[in-house]
Amino acid sequence: MTILSSLARAYDRLPDAPKPGLSLQKIGLVVGLNPDGTIASVTDWRDGEGKKRQPRPMPVPQPVKRASNILPNSFWDKTAYSLGVKVDPGPRTALEHRAFVDHHRALLAGTEDEGLLAFLRFLEFWRPEMFEAAGFTEDMKDQNVVFALESERRRNVFLFDRLAARALIEAPPDRKAETALCLVTGRRGPIARLHPSIKGVWGGQSAGASIVSFNLDAFESYGHVQGDNAPVSQAAASAYVGALNHFLTKDSGHRIQIGDASTVFWAEAADAQAAAMSESVFAAMFADEPIDTTGDTRRVGDILERIRKRLPLHEVAPELCAGVRFHILGLAPNAARISVRFWLEDEFGAIVSHYARLWQEMRVEPADPGGAPPLWQYLAETAARGKSDNVPPNLAGEWMRAILAGSRYPMTLLSTLLMRIRADGHVTSRRVSMLKALVIRNYHLEKEAPVALDPENPNRGYLLGRLFAAYEFAQTGALGRNVNATIKDKFYGSASVQPQKVFRMLDAGSVNHLAKIGKERPGQRVNIEKAIAAIMDRMDPNDDPFPPTLSAAEQALFGLGYYHQRSAFLARKEAPTEEPAAS
Numbered sequence: 380m381t382i383l384s385s386l387a388r389a390y391d392r393l394p395d396a397p398k399p400g401l402s403l404q405k406i407g408l409v410v411g412l413n414p415d416g417t418i419a420s421v422t423d424w425r426d427g428e429g430k431k432r433q434p435r436p437m438p439v440p441q442p443v444k445r446a447s448n449i450l451p452n453s454f455w456d457k458t459a460y461s462l463g464v465k466v467d468p469g470p471r472t473a474l475e476h477r478a479f480v481d482h483h484r485a486l487l488a489g490t491e492d493e494g495l496l497a498f499l500r501f502l503e504f505w506r507p508e509m510f511e512a513a514g515f516t517e518d519m520k521d522q523n524v525v526f527a528l529e530s531e532r533r534r535n536v537f538l539f540d541r542l543a544a545r546a547l548i549e550a551p552p553d554r555k556a557e558t559a560l561c562l563v564t565g566r567r568g569p570i571a572r573l574h575p576s577i578k579g580v581w582g583g584q585s586a587g588a589s590i591v592s593f594n595l596d597a598f599e600s601y602g603h604v605q606g607d608n609a610p611v612s613q614a615a616a617s618a619y620v621g622a623l624n625h626f627l628t629k630d631s632g633h634r635i636q637i638g639d640a641s642t643v644f645w646a647e648a649a650d651a652q653a654a655a656m657s658e659s660v661f662a663a664m665f666a667d668e669p670i671d672t673t674g675d676t677r678r679v680g681d682i683l684e685r686i687r688k689r690l691p692l693h694e695v696a697p698e699l700c701a702g703v704r705f706h707i708l709g710l711a712p713n714a715a716r717i718s719v720r721f722w723l724e725d726e727f728g729a730i731v732s733h734y735a736r737l738w739q740e741m742r743v744e745p746a747d748p749g750g751a752p753p754l755w756q757y758l759a760e761t762a763a764r765g766k767s768d769n770v771p772p773n774l775a776g777e778w779m780r781a782i783l784a785g786s787r788y789p790m791t792l793l794s795t796l797l798m799r800i801r802a803d804g805h806v807t808s809r810r811v812s813m814l815k816a817l818v819i820r821n822y823h824l825e826k827e828a829p830v831a832l833d834p835e836n837p838n839r840g841y842l843l844g845r846l847f848a849a850y851e852f853a854q855t856g857a858l859g860r861n862v863n864a865t866i867k868d869k870f871y872g873s874a875s876v877q878p879q880k881v882f883r884m885l886d887a888g889s890v891n892h893l894a895k896i897g898k899e900r901p902g903q904r905v906n907i908e909k910a911i912a913a914i915m916d917r918m919d920p921n922d923d924p925f926p927p928t929l930s931a932a933e934q935a936l937f938g939l940g941y942y943h944q945r946s947a948f949l950a951r952k953e954a955p956t957e958e959p960a961a962s
Contacts, residue, residue, distance in 0.1 A: 382722055383563045383591075383611065383619045385706050389645045390622035397438035397621055399614065400548040401539075402575060403628070404442060405434035406455070407522025408515075409537070411529035414493060416500025419529035421514040425522075432518075436628065439525060440539050440548050441617060444573045445586065451479040453486060453548065454498075454539040455525040463507035466520045476507065492543035494528045501526070561612035563619065568612035572605045575620040579627030579634075581641045583712035590710075590717050633658065635665045638758055638767065638775020640709040640720040646727065647704040656696070657703045657727045660686075664734055665754055687751060689735045692728045703727040707783060709776045720776030723783050733785035740816035743939075744831035745946050747808045754782075760809045761795045763802075771795055790931075793817045797934050801872035811942040814935040822932045832943040837917055839926065840933030843882070844940025846914045847874050850885045852948045853907050856900075857892035875929065875937040882925040910944075 390396055397403055411420035425432035443450040449471070451460050456479060459465040463476030480502045487495050527537040538544055559570050576587025593605050600608060606616075626633040626643035635642050644661055646654035656679075663683045685695045693700045705727040709720035723730075738751070755767060758778065762769035777789035796810055796817075818828040827838040836842070851866050866888075870881045889911070897904040918924040929937060 386619035386622045390618040401438040403436045406437040407434040408524045411532040412497045451482045461524045559610040563615035570610045571613045571616035574616045638770040640776040642709045644707045687738045721780035741812035840936035841940035844937035845944035848944035853892040857895040878925045
């Protein structure tokens with residue numbers, strides 16, 4: 380229950396957290412009532428104009444859990460329940476409205492509160508046929524509606540804000556809930572049989588879903604039903620879901636999207652400013668766009684840039700070093716439930732250290748021309764056509780966990796990268812940097828995974844990648860760069876996996892290419908031949924230079940060697956002298 384208890388503690392520290400018993404919901408309409416129950420005003424609560432209008436979040440009484448059942452909310456609901464109208468009405472619509480009316484008759488029986496009596500009078504006289512005459516429009520159907528006394532509506536005071544309503548919300552008439560020891564707080568209290576819905580998880584159900592639920596007999600034990608199997612008090616359930624729903628909102632400042640994992644984060648610290656700064660820095664680490672280095676974000680951008688250079692946090696931002704506990708939770712939809720992709724709780728300094736290590740491991744020369752792109756752009760390199768929607772399931776969460784915890788990278792990342800390179804032939808700086816990081820962390824081959832071209836590197840995968848680049852450069856030198864298909868387009872996949880099948884053929888073909896270059900640019904031919912000879916001299920004399928197969932790590936180094944050697948050739952060709960680098 381560590382996740383739930385951390386979220387419950389976070390809820391208590393939220394400055395704008397809904398009060399106990401309330402939940403943020405998207406509200407589209409506000410109906411102002413006269414004391415006699417007649418409608419005084421209909422206010423469109425949505426933001427925007429025309430068809431782009433969107434309902435606004437408002438703290439309202441906690442919604443009920445609905446599936447196919449008919450259950451009304453208290454003091455608010457969508458128009459089908461509250462007004463008996465919807466875009467596509469059916470026999471169920473009348474039943475939903477009747478349930479809403481009956482619920483409030485029972486809930487408000489005996490009340491003497493002016494506002495609640497006005498609401499009861501409204502429910503008695505209202506008929507769905509009055510919809511248009513009362514000032515409602517067609518596009519207001521299916522919106523969530525709240526009610527207020529007209530005299531209080533102008534001050535944004537709604538029925539559920541009245542003291543009499545608050546008493547009913549916080550202490551409902553049904554007090555039959557069993558009390559037990561709450562696994563989250565450690566205190567006894569009424570147990571939540573059903574936990575409130577969690578909304579905002581990318582790809583999840585719009586009605587929300589649950590992390591904790593027991594909906595089949597196979598999940599229950601010892602005669603317990605639903606939430607009694609893992610007792611969480613109603614107060615704790617409301618708190619942890621309230622915090623999570625707050626963090627999952629689009630502009631909360633506590634949410635990032637990594638592949639299919641909706642990731643929320645928050646900090647705990649005695650110093651509120653240090654906690655807020657650590658959250659801003661973490662958000663910048665995984666931002667979708669480069670951080671603005673002016674204005675209020677300049678400090679965050681400066682900290683992030685120095686972290687990427689592996690400067691210690693105690694030098695960069697000493698106030699974030701000690702006493703800042705950080706929590707990171709990755710969530711993904713799973714039918715009617717929510718799956719926990721990963722959960723990490725650590726000192727912020729340790730998380731920063733792991734992040735800096737990532738950038739050190741991924742450093743390659745020449746670097747990405749766009750600077751340090753957001754990490755999601757690296758992940759897109761594993762997807763077909765570079766689309767984030769095509770990132771393999773679970774890969775985002777596994778990679779994220781490895782980055783933040785400093786653990787081994789998922790092997791699915793290596794296999795997916797190699798497969799994508801073989802499929803499209805694009806050996807980019809981003810793909811190569813991830814291959815390099817994998818080789819360093821998972822295979823402990825740091826000396827054999829250089830940042831820039833290393834002529835002395837003896838790894839056969841790295842050497843064969845360099846040799847393949849030399850053969851390709853000889854081909855383009857002889858035939859030009861506008862050939863229909865280079866040897867990379869035709870043979871990269873087989874050359875990086877089964878060198879013995881293609882390298883002798885490529886070696887023979889390079890003789891013809893070099894002969895053609897020699898007729899026009901003899902100096903260039905000499906330099907390419909020297910480069911090939913230097914590579915071959917580094918091969919193990921006691922082993923076949925073209926082995927039958929290469930391991931996964933060697934295939935990764937093949938890509939790194941190819942990238943380094945090809946970049947060196949191109950850099951030399953673009954220089955004033957058109958002769959390629961010999962090594």
